[in-house]
Amino acid sequence: MADTDSKDRAGRVTKVRTLADLAKIAGVSPGTVSRALAGNSLVNTKTREKIEAIAREHGFRPNQMASKLRRQKTGVIGIAIPLGHDVRQKISDAFFMTLLGHLAAELTEKGYDLMLRRVIPAQDEDWLDRFIGSGMVDGVIVIGQSDQFERIEEVADGYLPMVVWGNHQEGQRHCVVGTNNRLGGKLAAERLIASGVKEIAFLGDTQAIEFAARFAGAKEVAEKMGVRIRVLPTHLSPERTGEEIAEHLREIEGKVDGIFAATDTIAVTCLKEIRERGIDVPRQLKVVGFDDLPISSQTAPPLTTVRQDIAAGAKGLVDLLLRRLAGDDTESLVLPPHLIIRETA
Amino acid sequence: MADTDSKDRAGRVTKVRTLADLAKIAGVSPGTVSRALAGNSLVNTKTREKIEAIAREHGFRPNQMASKLRRQKTGVIGIAIPLGHDVRQKISDAFFMTLLGHLAAELTEKGYDLMLRRVIPAQDEDWLDRFIGSGMVDGVIVIGQSDQFERIEEVADGYLPMVVWGNHQEGQRHCVVGTNNRLGGKLAAERLIASGVKEIAFLGDTQAIEFAARFAGAKEVAEKMGVRIRVLPTHLSPERTGEEIAEHLREIEGKVDGIFAATDTIAVTCLKEIRERGIDVPRQLKVVGFDDLPISSQTAPPLTTVRQDIAAGAKGLVDLLLRRLAGDDTESLVLPPHLIIRETA
DNA sequence: CGCGCAATTGCAATCGTTTGCAATTTTGCT
DNA sequence: AGCAAAATTGCAAACGATTGCAATTGCGCG
Incomplete structure (x- = not known):
């Protein structure tokens, strides 16, 4: 408030490290100081x-x-990011990072600290139990189910304060927050078809559960409308993706006139490769992405995409977790996706 | 090793929460169990x-x-992200997030956990002392000096295990890792001028110390070469940036033929606004960015930029911090920037 | 069989705060 | 002034693991 150097300008000669030290100086008991x-x-x-x-x-x-130790609570929320195979990729993935940013904002506001832990399930069987059982965190948010759905289910049976970002399955036991991926997939396919597309390619890895759901939604619509749809497996590692996509494009050129990318990141790379091949978007080929990352409005042409409300997701994760910390057994939260129409479809 | 359900198949009835519990079962003392x-x-x-x-x-x-508590070390490294004014922005800033991703990888590999803390210095005078003095972390990495240079200097005098990502000033006392921003600025200006640019606009907020250095480097080159250069203050909040840039463009149209953006994020937004105004890049206007984020190769046209080696930066931060944890008083590490020539200049 | 040394194990103090309970001081009121 | 009730404060036992030191056990060998 006022001046800082009032009396004890001799520096840190007196070292007060504990409540007891301070208590001695103040002439009271440690208990009083604590209070x-x-x-x-x-x-x-x-x-x-x-x-x-x-x-x-x-x-x-x-x-x-x-x-x-004494109070048996830490004021720390653990954030676990399971990395499936793409070891180096995911934690710098734009979507996860954006989500993490929002989580940090929400949790900080509620007075919690975040402990971040990258885990590689393949190398570390019981990553989740370790994180939880360590007594270092009051609760856990898992970002992405990766291929750990079963393990998460098991843990959820005996551990309340855990919320997961990911896809919701009928009858699952762990509390999840996520976008309705199936519906998002439908929106994307509907848009492509409404723009006149006759054959769709889905770019993404359907082994990831969210992506599988996105594809399933698109497929349902496509089949109903009599439009063909195929999967072109595409990974997310920054190095490989470009080439993979280039290859796919070569293969489908002329046959496919609509692309549904599992992710905006894929869509953006895809747009670049398409441009390099001299194909006109959206005239010859239409593209829809998924996520609506900040970059997606900056591409040329701006990307039509299915928006996940990341901020709402983060808020949902934190709210549910806090209620679970208070003892509530909360339901999952499935957020609606929104089609954002720009210029690629 | 062998079968797990050998004797106590009654499930988790017996709750073993402490070393002592386990010791009792094993028929030894807690000390032995600990060992x-x-x-x-x-x-x-x-x-x-x-x-x-x-x-x-x-x-x-x-x-x-x-x-x-007992061992007086935590195995946790604190990562502080001071947010100047752009409260909501910076933590989702692509550059910081990428750096964070690499830090997470490095630290995890060395067996440390990360505790992430967003701090708003304006609202919290002694954020750094609090973080350090809390006894929750063994060391601290500060990502970005923001406007907290002085405070960091003060703390550095009495606290060894801290390393900061940021700009290096002659004679500063805290250990910093960062790119040679001044040199980076020179590279950018040289490239613009070599491409025939006669008047440069720098888009960025020179109150941020790194950006000021980038501008200073560019200015030095520009003046030596007899090229005019001006600053157009530009912020980083996702919402405002677009408009700000649009305004700048309106103002400089026809007068300026080269843009040096303080950041790739700014450059990307800039490219979009330029495109919308129908200006041809690089014919009419040349653009150079700074950072070389993953997106920067995906823009249309691909962005010429000054690369910061984020992975090396992360590794440097961690290495230096570990040496400081071991008692070394390490020097700062200044990394060389690299000009990446693509198509915008 | 007994001694000495090494290998294990147990004991108990310690890390620094918090908090129930009891002791003490203040305050309020007649 | 006297006494009950309220407001403060002190005491000491946790929280659960670690570790120096002492005690015990086991082993080799004369």
């Missing part, structure tokens, strides 16, 4: 102010480890 | 195996809080 610094307790205002002053003067902060 | 689980200690192989078996059977994990 005083905790703020709202039942300690005399005058005493509190004196203690606070001394604490400030010495730059004292109570040791969090001790505090957490 | 056994720690692995390398001086406990009899047979005993160890027995204890490990019981631990596995009951899914027991030693409480980390207690462990950390």
Whole structure:
């Protein structure tokens, strides 16, 4: 508030490391200091102010480890990012990162810290139990089910404070927040077909459960409308994707007139490859993406895509987790996707 | 090793929460259990195996809080992201997120966890002391100096295990890892001028120290070569940037023939606005960015930019921090930028 | 069989805070 | 002034794992 260098300008000679040290200086007991610094307790205002002053003067902060140990809660939420095979990719994936950014904002606002952990399930069987059982976090948010659906289910049976970002399956036991991927897939296919597309290619890896759902939705619509649709497996590693897509394009050229990309990242790369082949979008080939990342409005031409509301997703994850921390057994939250029409379809 | 359901198949009825519980079952003392689980200690192989078996059977994990308290180290590295004014923006900024992704990979590999904390210095005077003094982290990496240069300097005087991503100033006291921004700025300007540019506009906020250095480098070259250069303040919040840039473009149209964007994010938005105004890149207007984000090769036309080696930066941050944890007082690390020539200049 | 040394194990203090309970001081009221 | 009730404060036991030191056990060998 006022001046900082008032009396103790000799620096940090006096080292006050513990409540007890501080208590000695203040002439009270450690318990009182603890209560005083905790703020709202039942300690005399005058005493509190004196203690606070001394604490400030010495730059004292109570040791969090001790505090957490004693109180049996950490104020930390664990964020686990399971990396399936694409080991180096996913954590720098634009979608996950954006989600993480929003999570950080939400959790910080609620007074929680985030502990981030990249896990490689293939190398570490019980990554989830380890994270949970370590006593380092009060709850866990798992970003992406990867290929760990079963393991997550098992853990969910005995551990309440966990929420997962991902796809919702009929009858699953773990609490998930995510977009209705199937519906999103339908929207994409409908748009392509409404734009006159006669044959669709889906670019994505249908082993990932979300992508499979997106494809399933598109397929349903396509079949109903008598439009052919095929899958062209496409991965997400920044290096390989470009080539993979180029190859696909060579293969489908002239046969397919609509592309549904499992991800905006794929769509963006795809647009670039298409441009290089001199194909006109949307005249000759129409493209719809999925996610609506910030970049997607910046492409040439701007990408038509299915929007996932990432901010709402983050808020949902945090809200549900907090309710679970309070003992509620919450339902999953499935968010509606929105078709964003720009210029590629 | 062998079968898991050998004797205690009654499930999780017996709850083993502490070393002591486990010790009782194993018929040894808690100390022995601790040593056994720690692995390398001086406990009899047979005993160890027995204890490990019981631990596995009951899914027991030693409480980390207690462990950390006792050992006075946490195995956690704090990552602080100071947000200047653009409160919601920076943490989802592509550059920071990419860096964070690489940091996560590096730190995980070295056996550390990451604790992520968004801080808003304006709302929280002593964010850094709080983070450090909390006893929750063994060391801190600060991502971006924001407008907190002075505060970081102060803290660095009394706290060794801290490394900062940012710009290096002559004679600064804190250990920093970052790109040589001034040199990067020179490279950008040289390229623009070599492409025939006669007047340059720098798009960026020179209040940010890194950006100021980039501009300074460009300015030096421009002045030497007799080319005019001006600053057009541009922020990074996703919403405002587009409009700001549009306005700038209106203002400079016809006068300026080269743009140096402080950031690829700005450059990408810029390219889009330019396209919408029907200006030809690179014929009428040349553009150089900074960062070389993954998207930058995907724009139309692909962006010429100054590359920061993010992976090397992350590795540098982690290496230096680990050496500081070991007691070394390390020097700063300044990485060379690389001009990546694509099609916009 | 007994001694000495090495290999294991147990004991108990410690890390620094929090908090129920009891002790003490204040306050309010007659 | 006297006494009950309320407001503060102190005491000491947790929280759960680690680790120096001492005690025990086991082993080799004369």
